[in-house]
Amino acid sequence: MMNSVVSGPAERMAYKDSTYVIVSKIAYLIGVPKRIFENQHEPPQLETFQQLENDKNARIIRHLCIIRTAIERNFKYINDKMRVEYKTILTLPQFVPADSINQLLADGVNFIRKSNTMLVGHIIEINRIISDRINNCKQLFPLWLNWKYIRELFIMPNGLCEKGTQAAAAVYYEHIRLYPYQMYIHWMPSDQGNILFNDKRFVSLLYHWHDDEFTEYNKVSDAGSYIKDSIYDFIDASQKAVIVVDCENSDPYKLSATLRRLNSAYTEKITSIILFDDIHTATAWSILEKFTSIPVEHILIERIKQNKSLVDIRLTARACQEYYENKVDSFVIVSSDSDYWGLISSLPKAQFLVMIEHDKCGPDMKAALVNSGIFYCYLDDFYSGDSEELKTNALFQEMRDYMEKSVQLNVIDMLNDALRATRIEMTSAERQQFYDKYVKTLQLSISDEGKVSLVIKVK
Template sequence: MEQEIDENIQSYTLYENSTYMVVSKVAYLIGVPKTIFENEHEPPKMEWYEELHQDKNARIIRNLCMLRTSIERNFRKISLAMKYDLKSILSLPEYIPQECLSQLTLDGISIYRSNAQPIQYILDINKHIANRINNCKSLFPIWLKWEYLRPIFIMPGGTTEKGTKAAAEEYYSNIDKYPYQVYINWSFTSSVGNLLYNDKKFVRLLYEYHEDYFADMSKVSDAGQIAKDGIYDFLERSARTAVVVDCENADPYKLYATLKNLDQAALLGKISKIILYDDIHTATAWKILEWFTQIPIEHNMIERIKENKSLVDIRLTTGTCREFFQNNTDSFILVSSDSDYWGLISAMPEAHFLVLVEDEKCSSAVKKAMIDAGITYCYTDDFCTGNSDEIRIQAVLNEVKRVLDSEVQFNIREILSEAYRLTRANLSTAEREQFYARYIKPMRLVVDAEGNASVQLGPL
């Protein structure tokens, strides 16, 4: 009994404060019943069900997987009904979910075959899943290896009767080990409990299954409810709050992750604006933060008088004072790990401060001073970064586009005119229009394995 309690405690601490985004999406796609999502005590979350159900590619995979599981679990009964009662999959609602067939038809997938046996349906479904599962790759974050996740949906040997029979025997002999008894491609050689318990557990086991190790647990961990409640309580006690950011001593992606993982209604109702005090040497991602939040952003780019001397700290200090005295802002969420701002906090006892810091960048002396003064602080490191791909990707794309725009500028019609002159090809006006449409308009950028880019013209 004591050993069981110890194992439960270890399991809780190992998976404490996990997210549920990955397991909810996997659960949706493999066909976990909707009732599981509706049960607030189960890991898969309804918010992800509703989001994925709007995606045609996700719906198709879900309905195919649900049909496959239903046929496998009722294979003998369906076979007998088809053989002796001349039933089809369209007339066996007790074994085959008819809503799946209807939704697949609406989404352009036809499953029904006259005089087909259950094994033929399994083969067809497996082919459809194998051909279409890559359409769901974009539903998952780029930090999760798709080559590990994709095989979960593919039945091994699923295009042959021998392969499907072997997979079925594996499923039947271990059915209670499968998540919610739904078929997936996973060899349950030992008990792992609920594979979809949370993201921490699932991703760790997924990588171990492929003899790999998932290192960045910040992608599947979120701040605990105590930390979040501290922020909500601070906002509740405030009349008007501004977020003040020292862009030199803060991470734009961690701040975005922090904002995204908080209750948006609580933020929008209390935070009047986010004020960025930026320098030319900081991350360019600060420029696009406003694209990803509904909170108004005031972006102050601070010029340098001396190249080696930043003025961000003094401008932030004076700006915060102005917000307090001129704009009646009584509370500030200060985003910085710089100890210089302790002077600002201690000099304004009338204002309320909550400080967001990065653990490794904030000294223990500053943390102790905040505790002694009753200043609430929390770590941006604690908030889940796994759902902040969008701002990271956009920041990189913007920077690549900026460089390309500055270095790769040409007018293709001017190049063509010079080519016509040098080659003396004497093409007529109609021929030139056809040439342009066939060879120039389809041109594209080709990138080789080393990252070298070249322009490839249309077909020759």
């Protein structure tokens, strides 16, 4: 077996705090044995294995890959048995896992064709089914990950002809110990240790293999234990804590990611999240409460002058009110704006923790926080690879709003106008049948340039 763990201290530091979501899914799909997932010292996570076991599309790809690798590993032995002893792969469980064949049959997939008298025919059929079905697993991976790169791992080059399978087999045999857990994938094998060591390592390599570069490392790594423990200590030491958010100077997706990665045993001690939002900021703030269990108060602040926001003044005033009237002694300020130093210095007995963003907060503010003994952390450091749902919901909301403003079409009025223009008379029954058959079945057509039109479906 290939090296299953990267043991060098330099590499461990380089991939510190990486996640294991992507590599666990890849490991499952290519057929890595379950015992690897059960070994706590190996990267693939058992939780992911158990989740994907309930996904029919993932199961099918997994067991096709298991059988394909088994045949590749034992091709000569299986081929000899079939040729000399007239065996079939169904009667060779020592080489081809019967459990995988049975699971595929249970899932409605049979790669064994009566016409396949040669072993290579089974490989070609497996390759065909994988090629047809691998896109069914696309939804398992986030939108930010290039699916084309993932898909190619499962597609044997020229795998629908004998020559292509022979070429792939030759590469596999020569470099078998370099393949992840010796399972077949399509790549240019090289001695790079365990490519499934963690998400950060795997995704970086995956993009590099395609002459591309992956840079969004907050999607494949999470804040370390020091940062999280410091936040937990802050919450533990508070009598009553709230989160106040300057929506103008914060990212809703990063804040949502941060809250999701914190232990709920601590976040449930936070009384509320108070959003101070200008009318010009992101839609996502209005739906943030759907993605956190902490009560959210959303304050939308109108502008007196269009070029002057009142968010910082309202936030400061409300924080003082929370401190003096509601006995809040601890504030988590989510903002990269230095204007809030005035708030911090005006409440010397209150406790503060500040969440900022790398590219928005200057060195002076960070130095002032350090000199005052106030802990700050970066929202960017928290794992954001699972922020897709919030982003999708925000996009849907914006698109619905846009359509309500831009699309004003009543199909009943359209039909009435058409009848008047054509001077066609219909009975109510005839009109209803026409409406049901043609109007209610209107289809949306979108051109490559994004132009939308309605198409009448004529059977």
